[in-house]
Amino acid sequence: MAIWLFKLGRWSFHKKWIVIAAWLLTFAAVAVGSLSIMKPFSNQFAISGTPSIDAIYLLDEQFPGAPNPANAAGVNLVFQAPDGETLEDPANMAAIDETIVYIEENLQEISGTERFGNPVEVSPALQEGVIAQMAEAGVPVEVAQIDANNLAMVNDELTIGYTTFNFDVPTSMDVTQEHRDVVKAAMEVGRDAGLTVEAGGAGFGDPITVKTTSEIIGLIIAFIVLIFTFGSLTAAGLPVLTAIIGVGIGALVIIGATAFTELNNVTPVLAVMIGLAVGIDYALFILSRYRSERARMPADEAAGMAVGTAGSAVLFAGATVIIALVALSIVNIEFLTAMGLSAAFTVLVSVLVALTFIPALLGVFGERTFSGRIPGIAGNPRKRGANAGKRRTRPTMGYRWVTFVHKFPALIMAVVVLGLGALSAPVLSLEMALPSDSTSNLDTTQRKSADLMAEGFGEGVNAPFLVVIAADGIDPEAGALQPLVRAQEDLTEQTGGEFDPLSAAQTSSYLYTTQALSGLTDVKHAQIIGLNDDGSAAQLLVTPYTGPDDSETTAVAEAIRTQGAEIEAATGVTFGLTGLTAVQMDITERLAEAMPLYLAIVVGLAIILLLLVFRSIMVPVVAGLGFLLSVGAAFGITVLVWQEGLWGLVNTPGPLISFMPIFLIGVTFGLAMDYQVFLVTRMREHYTHSGGVDRPGSKFNAVEESVIEGFTSGARVVTAAALIMIAVFVAFIDQPLPFIQIFGFALAAGVFFDAFFIRMALVPATMFLMGRATWWMPKWLDKILPQLDVEGSALEKEYERTLDSFDKTPHEEQPSEELPAGR
Incomplete structure (x- = not known):
């Protein structure tokens, strides 16, 4: 695989214009096709095979034409009289009538009007009809009276009342902004007259709005981190460019897919969030390896070697993310499967773009790839002059950190395990729900309407x-x-x-x-x-x-x-x-039941995959247990902030969205394996090349040398990659929708804990403590497992054995002023 990727990378370098044109044409074609056939996204979370959905089928069978209670476009319009007044007061009655008339005159598409009108007038008539109908059926008057009272549309004090109707559209996802604007204008009529008027219901949910500033902010911060990583403006821009191409294609395909299947409106947001993060990181890993390889070989072979080595890790890491996302389908929840597949497709495109577009850009920029150097950044000299060409050679921060961990491995391990374990404790009080008026932000009219309904008629009126x-x-x-x-x-x-x-x-x-x-x-x-x-x-x-x-x-x-x-x-x-409440509860229950199974699958998958990659028993075990700690801590801090309202950081704490935990497990698993692969492959690479023998005169044994050398080589890039992902995810906290905010926060927390506490602290600490047991594997198991060679050791040996073993394309090499042109 590594040799094939070497050839792919070098071919992309030489056929740069073909590769670039192919991707740009693909982008344009997908954009034109998708935008011409796209349909609206859905805001529904219903799933088949649950008792509540089966009951809807029963309802449709026995009551043909009855509105679907799970997705009917219902609206609740709630009125509250000013302090010291009642809704029966003439001025308030007139204000309610004007509000109702405005809707009747300006909203043609309306149904379900049995309870529509001035509640002060409609409610008594409705109650009298119920009593008469039930008395005719032989129901005792006392029981009929109780039933009638339960359907009251005005509270006993006559201070709060409500009316309901449906937009005459197939489902709530078909409600247009024009529909909402009529209701909003009607509300202003009542408000101008002194009433408190709020609106809610499934048909009056806010449309999904995604602020493009999140992506822009994430890209800007990623660009800044890349500048500090490479010390070059040009090099910093290349991963950002490739990520935009990959995510753009992935997002456009998702938009086009709405023509063939119903997709939830959260689907593209999560795909963009994840694709943008991994797209930048994968390009970063390949570009970083190219820079180190360029010091010993020509540019085209350095590009091939970068794709053959770092690209192998990118391919494997991307595969783990894709598998984790695709595995969401085992939960058998349609909208979650669609989210997983959409995000997985975006990651796949990002991987392919990184493996081909980056070497093509290297071919275009040539020796200008690392131009635009900033003095004093990433080892660049601080000023021009006699020492301008000399790079700083003092120990890196990564080397200083890993040698510190070497001195106190047991202490580091204890701090990480106990610290993240303590942060995981709040998970025990995790509450989950789907978005509703009752969980909306406190400053929205939907939440205010639900609160007024609860105040006037009891909490249960919002959960029938x-x-x-x-x-x-x-x-x-x-x-x-x-x-x-x-x-x-x-x-x-x-x-x-x-x-x-x-x-x-x-x-x-x-x-x-x-x-x-x-x-x-x-x-x-x-x-x-x-x-x-x-x-x-x-x-x-x-x-x-x-x-x-x-x-x-x-x-x-x-x-x-x-x-x-x-x-x-x-x-x-x-x-x-x-009913809507029952449908949402069934979804939440299904997700909660599936979470332990999915967690077991992804942890087991991690251990198996890492077993194949690192030919070790203990490395996969530590990686899997570390993942549990990091995802537990991410859950815990998310519960503390968004559910419990820690320090008042959010204005509306409440239950977490039901599918957030299982999706967080899948994404965090994939990203955790990214860092594990990129960091530990450098360690494995050093251990393999040294033959498990320490250097003469070294104060470290072979295992310690491999950990220190590998960590030093990869720490800077992994740190940059983690900071970029955190920046991209944190930027989405600025989105207006609470569940997207929570996703951004939770994913950022998961990456932070996993990258800096698990991969860069716990993993090297346990390796130091385990010694040679780190790379131990039974011989019988080693023989039956396939050889993946993610670190590219076979490629390195083949390259060293003969420089003519590859079909090289003749070219002229322009010597660099700072990097040798020869070998």
Whole structure:
């Protein structure tokens, strides 16, 4: 593989204009094609195969044409009277009417208007209708009154009221900005009259807006870090350029993919975030190796050697990131699979661009690659003169650090393990949820509407459950239903009607279910809200006491399903629990259940892959355990800041978005393996070339020499790579959407802990403590494992054996003033 990559790198160097033109044409073609066929991204997180989704299918079967409770474009418009006033006051009534009329006159696409209008007028009429309808069905007046009160649209004090309607579009993702603008303008009508008016609901969520400043800030900081790495303006710009090409192609393909499949609107943001970080880092590794190889060979062969050695590591590291992202599909959650595959594709493009575009650019710039040197940076002389051509040779910071670790390896190991272990403790209180009005930022109208609804009608009004009962397969002789059936039979005899045992059993099953659910702890109320045309199915509204982001609400959902299973067994009906709250809870539960399995898979994968690369038992074990520490610490600090509100750093602490933890595991794993490969391959390379024998007169043994020399060679580049990734991820904290902010923070924390605490502290410390056991592997295992040669040792030996072993293209070499042109 290394020899083939050598040839690829050297070919790209000589065929530079072909390579550059190919990538630029690809970029242009993808841009034109994708932008011409793209469709809107979705803001839904629904998944198939969950109980709540199955219940939606049941709802659609029994109530054809009924709105899908998971993605209906519903809007809640909430009114609050000024202090000391009520909504019944004439001026406030007029203000509400003006607000409603503005929507009616300016919003043509509207449906679900059963509860739409001035709540002070609509609510009493609705309640009276419920009481009359239920009394006609033989329900006691007291029960009917309670049901009517639960549907009230104005609170008892008449200070808070709400009305609801749906945008008449297929799903909430089809709501346009024009729709939202009408509602916003209507809200201003009420506000100008002195009312507090807020809006929420699935149909009134803010559109996904991505600030391009995040990418720009990340690129600027990356450019600055690269300047300090190479000391050259030209060299600093090359990785940034290649990353833009790779990420641009990846993002455009994702946009084009919306024409063929539904993609969540978070998908391209995460792909860009990850692709930008790895794209710059991979180009950095190859360019850094080129600079060191250029000191001993011509430019074209140095480019080939850089791609053959560092490029091998890039290929392997990229493969680990891709595998980790693709492995998200094992969770069997559609939107998460799409996110993983999209990000993996972007990483793949970034790898291919780094392996070919960088050597092509080296061919274009030639000896000007490291021009624009800045005095005093990256070893450059501070001033011109007699010593201008001499580079500083004092010990590097990497050498000083690794020799410090050599002196106190046990102390370093203890500090890292105990420190990151302590930071991981908050993970035990991790709470997860999907975005909703109740978890929006405090300063948004969506959050304010949810808070007003909770204040006026209780927290549970924001977390309703919808129960679907299909009674076409009911057992009319079910013992649990007989008291209710006999009561209906007696009522029929009193009124002189005709008694239908099947119809009576079906009605009884709805009443029986309502009574059973109302008796559950933390259920505020359960009531029948609709029957289908032939009375063979019913919809029940179940209102809990707690809100959607409360763990008690999850317990309520579980209790309802447990009770539902008992009702099915006792009566023969089919029971389903759904609604937006139930759908989101099912997704969260599925993700939580899948996380341990996915974590086990990626850690096991890490150990196997590193076993193949480093031909060692202990190196993969330490790397895997170190990964657990770094990802645990990243989780912990994220919980402290974003969930618990540490030091008031965020204005709206709350549960973390459900898919953040599992996605963080996948991405952090991939990036952790990047640093492990790039740092430890230099150590392995030195140990292999030395034959496991220390240099004569050295105060270090062979293992210590390999760790120190390899760390010194790779520490600067790995540090730069980590700082670039951290900068790119931190820049996304500036995004307006909270879950993107949390992703940026969590990924930055994960990279920080893994790069600086695990790879650059724990790994060398454990190697020093283990001694020769570091590179030990049973001979039988060594024989059966395939040889990957990521460090390019076979390429180096082949190159040293004969300089004519490669099909070199004749060329003229222009000598450099600072780098020798010959070998």
